[in-house]
Amino acid sequence: MNIVVLVKQVPDTWSERKLSDADHTLDRASADAVLDEINERAVEEALLAKEAQGGEVTVVCMGPERANEAIRKALSMGADSAVHLSDEALHGSDAVQTARALAKVVGTLESVDLVIAGNESTDGRAGAVPAMVAEALGLPQLTYARSVSVDEQSVSIERETDAGVATVEASLPALVSVTEKINEPRYPSFKGIMAAKKKPVSVLSLADAGIEAGEVGLANAASQVVSSAPAPPKEAGQRVTDEGEGGVQIVEFLTGQKLV
Amino acid sequence: MSEVLVLVDHAGGEVKKVTLELLAAARRLGEPAAVVTGEPGTAGKLVDSLAAYGASKIYTCESTEVGGYLVAPQVDVLAHLAGSAQPAAVLIPASIDGKEIAGRLAMRLGSGLLSEVVDIDAEGVASHSVFGGSYEATAKVTSGVPVVTVLPGSVEAEAVSGAGEQVSVEVPAVDPAKAARVTGRQPAESGDRPELTEAGVVVSGGRGVGSAESFEVIEKLADSLGAAVGASRAAVDSGFYPAQFQVGQTGKTVSPQLYVALGISGAIQHRAGMQTSKTIVAVNKDAEAPIFEIADFGVVGDLFKVAPQLTDEIDKRKS
Ligand SMILES: Cc1cc2nc3c(=O)[nH]c(=O)nc-3n(C[C@H](O)[C@H](O)[C@H](O)COP(=O)(O)OP(=O)(O)OC[C@H]3O[C@@H](n4cnc5c(N)ncnc54)[C@H](O)[C@@H]3O)c2cc1C
Ligand SMILES: Cc1cc2nc3c(=O)[nH]c(=O)nc-3n(C[C@H](O)[C@H](O)[C@H](O)COP(=O)(O)OP(=O)(O)OC[C@H]3O[C@@H](n4cnc5c(N)ncnc54)[C@H](O)[C@@H]3O)c2cc1C
Numbered sequence: 001m002n003i004v005v006l007v008k009q010v011p012d013t014w015s016e017r018k019l020s021d022a023d024h025t026l027d028r029a030s031a032d033a034v035l036d037e038i039n040e041r042a043v044e045e046a047l048l049a050k051e052a053q054g055g056e057v058t059v060v061c062m063g064p065e066r067a068n069e070a071i072r073k074a075l076s077m078g079a080d081s082a083v084h085l086s087d088e089a090l091h092g093s094d095a096v097q098t099a100r101a102l103a104k105v106v107g108t109l110e111s112v113d114l115v116i117a118g119n120e121s122t123d124g125r126a127g128a129v130p131a132m133v134a135e136a137l138g139l140p141q142l143t144y145a146r147s148v149s150v151d152e153q154s155v156s157i158e159r160e161t162d163a164g165v166a167t168v169e170a171s172l173p174a175l176v177s178v179t180e181k182i183n184e185p186r187y188p189s190f191k192g193i194m195a196a197k198k199k200p201v202s203v204l205s206l207a208d209a210g211i212e213a214g215e216v217g218l219a220n221a222a223s224q225v226v227s228s229a230p231a232p233p234k235e236a237g238q239r240v241t242d243e244g245e246g247g248v249q250i251v252e253f254l255t256g257q258k259l260v
Numbered sequence: 261m262s263e264v265l266v267l268v269d270h271a272g273g274e275v276k277k278v279t280l281e282l283l284a285a286a287r288r289l290g291e292p293a294a295v296v297t298g299e300p301g302t303a304g305k306l307v308d309s310l311a312a313y314g315a316s317k318i319y320t321c322e323s324t325e326v327g328g329y330l331v332a333p334q335v336d337v338l339a340h341l342a343g344s345a346q347p348a349a350v351l352i353p354a355s356i357d358g359k360e361i362a363g364r365l366a367m368r369l370g371s372g373l374l375s376e377v378v379d380i381d382a383e384g385v386a387s388h389s390v391f392g393g394s395y396e397a398t399a400k401v402t403s404g405v406p407v408v409t410v411l412p413g414s415v416e417a418e419a420v421s422g423a424g425e426q427v428s429v430e431v432p433a434v435d436p437a438k439a440a441r442v443t444g445r446q447p448a449e450s451g452d453r454p455e456l457t458e459a460g461v462v463v464s465g466g467r468g469v470g471s472a473e474s475f476e477v478i479e480k481l482a483d484s485l486g487a488a489v490g491a492s493r494a495a496v497d498s499g500f501y502p503a504q505f506q507v508g509q510t511g512k513t514v515s516p517q518l519y520v521a522l523g524i525s526g527a528i529q530h531r532a533g534m535q536t537s538k539t540i541v542a543v544n545k546d547a548e549a550p551i552f553e554i555a556d557f558g559v560v561g562d563l564f565k566v567a568p569q570l571t572d573e574i575d576k577r578k579s
Contacts, residue, residue, distance in 0.1 A: 013528060013532075096367055126363065126373075128359045128362065135364040138437075140438055162448065170440040223374055224402050226397075226400060228395060229396055229397075230394065238558070240558070249559065250557060250573075251570060251577070257556075259461075259517065
């Protein structure tokens with residue numbers, strides 16, 4: 001079974017995140033960058049499927065040169081190889097362009113049975129790129145999975161949303177996205193980290209992937225950020241120490257605010 | 261004036277509040293046209309409330325297939341209407357299904373997508389709150405029919421009567437090789453409490469609550485305030501409360517009038533889901549807990565002493 005995992009490098013949520021003053025895109029230099037936590041789980045799910053069914057796991061990542069670190073992490077967990085789409089012209093791409101570009105890269109790979117992604121990234125949080133990649137590839141989407149089961153011909157998931165849990169099925173090839181509740185990702189072993197250094201990573205430019213420069217990038221995006229600024233900081237209000245009257249004091253505060 | 265398509269979110273034969281909010285947003289941009297998708301017989305129950313909130317047209321797109329496939333029928337219907345009605349924009353609730361429908365629609369139409377907006381003006385400039393409310397940005401679509409997902413609770417619904425003219429639309433047959441089949445559904449138990457993302461008041465518990473049994477303290481307070489119950493990820497991961505109630509970066513984003521955080525430290529990822537709440541009250545026994553940095557009123561103390569007293573006081577005032 002040929003499995004592709006879509007992984008993204010994101011600014012660590014623990015560090016301060018900013019948009020750049022110049023063009024309102026993500027200021028990647030200001031924060032530590034990590035493999036998105038949800039994508040570790042996507043890699044884990046791919047490795048479990050490979051262990052059960054046999055096959056190969058290929059990591060696909062679109063991002064600047066530095067995203068290489070995130071790719072290595074996925075390889076050290078046990079993925080077999082990687083494709084890194086990296087080109088200056090991709091800077092500032094919106095969700096539609098990102099999804100099209102990822103679909104093009106997946107299209108360069110041979111006989112893909114299953115594409116696995118995270119349900120939503122921790123930076124852009126569009127929560128839609130997997131569905132959009134499925135649209136571009138003409139694949140059934142089985143997204144927001146809290147559990148996945150695959151056999152040679154088909155895949156079935158439990159999809160958990162606000163509306164409840166749905167069982168969703170499709171035949172392969174198909175695309176799956178997983179939520180943070182799906183599994184506990186393995187830690188890369190020392191052996192895994194050493195082996196990852198030798199695993200093949202093919203770095204593609206736009207031309208290599210068959211993407212026109214006019215299809216991607218800030219200048220060609222179909223949506224444009226007009227302005228951005230840090231939100232005015234929320235000021236801490238009143239604080240009291242409970243000396244037996246804490247609950248009463250809250251009610252007094254709420255009454256003052258006309259909230260009760 | 262051009263039409264503005266609004267995808268109707270409904271459950272149990274009722275229109276969800278977010279739909280009415282979207283109709284109000286749509287009126288700023290043009291003539292609101294509600295798009296109802298569902299099994300045959302769905303739209304009949306919804307038309308009155310849609311018209312009462314300004315829908316000038318109601319497209320009824322009913323088929324037995326709608327519930328049987330994931331998001332594909334809605335995308336097909338909206339893509340068809342985008343072609344025939346030439347709308348000024350398509351507004352979709354920023355639910356999980358809604359975000360996916362919007363994304364696929366934008367791909368199919370070659371349009372720009374604005375995701376999770378909290379406001380939109382007559383020129384189509386939309387406001388986003390990003391990085392969990394720590395940044396604000398405005399954006400607009402520069403090519404194609406704008407496809408916009410709007411967060412529940414961000415635009416005020418307006419009762420204003422619309423013509424509510426019903427137009428029935430055929431749902432295109434789904435290509436089973438390209439769509440996933442839904443073979444079973446367990447609806448979320450809504451219980452008697454308001455829905456988390458729509459509630460005016462949210463009471464959340466964290467790891468400090470200590471056990472699933474002790475969450476009763478949170479629920480009692482929530483019920484006396486008529487609130488929804490939320491939980492931190494640590495509380496969910498410890499098995500104290502079900503995952504669908506998680507608030508935060510990887511859980512729900514809430515923006516109620518009042519948010520009460522009990523035994524929650526206020527990690528940046530939790531704040532990401534609640535810091536745009538109008539008023540925040542926190543109870544934590546650690547005076548250094550970061551939640552106090554954003555609380556309008558903080559009590560340093562034991563939640564098991566403060567919360568029951570608070571519940572009693574509110575019940576007293578009610579009676
Ligand atoms: C604050 C902010 C707001 C934005 N708002 C908008 C908007 O309103 N409209 C818009 O069109 N764009 C928007 N963007 C841009 C958009 O987020 C990016 O185009 C982004 O590359 C794709 O969206 P996502 O990361 O949010 O995807 P999500 O749909 O949240 O990502 C889900 C999964 O898709 C896969 N994936 C996503 N990106 C990659 C990648 N580069 N490489 C490999 N796998 C990937 C991963 O598996 C990931 O877990 C915004 C960006 C930021 C930082
Ligand atoms: C990528 C990523 C995504 C995440 N997404 C989310 C998310 O969506 N939502 C989320 O919540 N977290 C999320 N987290 C986790 C987040 O970092 C914190 O770990 C989590 O919010 C902590 O939950 P907590 O405040 O309940 O627990 P803790 O941090 O353990 O805090 C418990 C608090 O309870 C107080 N306390 C204990 N006993 C009492 C008592 N009797 N009375 C009063 N106070 C008491 C303690 O003083 C302490 O401050 C995410 C983390 C990562 C890395």
